[in-house]
Amino acid sequence: MEFIAFIVTVLVGFVAESLLGNWLNWPGVGAVFAAAAAAAFILRALQRREAPAETQSDAQSPGGCPGGQEK
Numbered sequence: 001m002e003f004i005a006f007i008v009t010v011l012v013g014f015v016a017e018s019l020l021g022n023w024l025n026w027p028g029v030g031a032v033f034a035a036a037a038a039a040a041f042i043l044r045a046l047q048r049r050e051a052p053a054e055t056q057s058d059a060q061s062p063g064g065c066p067g068g069q070e071k
Contacts, residue, residue, distance in 0.1 A: 005041040012037040 017030025 001045075005038070009034050009037045009041070 013030035013034030015030075016033035017028075020026055020029045020033075
């Protein structure tokens with residue numbers, strides 16, 4: 001996944017610099033878009049990492065009853 005994220009980040013930076021750099025006369029726009037793409041990949045990885053931890057704590061409730069209370 002890291003290699004794909006790297007390739008996509010480089011491509012986003014290149015395309016943004018090619019298209020928007022000349023059109024808007026904004027030198028360095030590729031770096032801005034590449035940083036935003038990298039941040040999106042990092043945030044997505046963090047969300048994926050935290051999601052299983054929440055479901056795991058719900059599955060470990062003893063007794064199978066809500067709140068862990070036996071009847």
